[in-house]
Amino acid sequence: MTKTAIITGASSGIGQATAKELAARGYHVMLAARREERLVELKKEIETAGGSAEYKVTDVTSREDMNSLVEAGLKKTGTIDVLVNNAGLMPLSMMNKLKVDEWDRMVDVNIKGVLYGIAAALPVMERQKHGHILNVSSVAGHGVTKGSAVYSGTKFAVRAISEGLRQEINPSHEIRVTIVSPGAVETELASTITDEDILTAFSEGPQMKMLKAQDIANAIAYAVEQPTHVDVNEILIRPRQQP
Secondary structure (H helix, E strand, O other), rough: OOEEEEEOOOOOOHHHHHHHHHHHHHOOOEEEEHHHHHHHHHHHHHOOOOOOEEEEEOOOOOOHHHHHHHHHHHHHHOOOEEEEEOOOOOOOOOHHHHHHHHHHHHHHHHHHHHHHHHHHHHHHHHOOEEEEEEEEEOOHHHOOOOOOOHHHHHHHHHHHHHHHHHHOOOOEEEEEEEEEEOOOOOOOHHOOOOOHHHHHHHHHOOOOOOHHHHHHHHHHHHOOOOOOOOOOEEEEEOOOOOO
């Protein structure tokens, strides 16, 4: 029986790599992001490689969009087996720059987007009595550095929400919750940074071999393909050279 995996933030980076990886492993993947042209291309790539994919343009900050996404995902196989809440923003800045609009956007995408994903998928998984929710946090959800105060706050929140959800799952249900905390990954995530001091610090900081999006996709695939009695609670994965 084909399983369905929903991936938010699928238009690039970790989401895109995860969609390809799970499709290659036999999942029907429902691709979600705002950039439709990227989703169309990714769907074609997956199908050309022999996989099964659909897409739905989705704004994770809209509860209605997330509900519609899950409903669309149900149409193909009748189940939602995996939800990867991956969409996120990282416009790091020093707090005295007062980039309040960026703070608001991070809270909306990084926290509310995860909550709306859970709110849409959890009732389905409870009816099925099985499923797997993977929420992408960050090493910034384990420690705070200069410029990361608000971003770290959102990623600490993702970890707290995920652990709380895990504890609340009915033990008779085969529903698992995994926190995925990547370190430095070569993605578009840093492209939203507008604080010049942060950008300068990045360029002048120590150089290291960063993770690839595929490295995180492999970790996600590892978690979802464990036997149902195995719940991989958290994966913290960073470049070997990252402090």
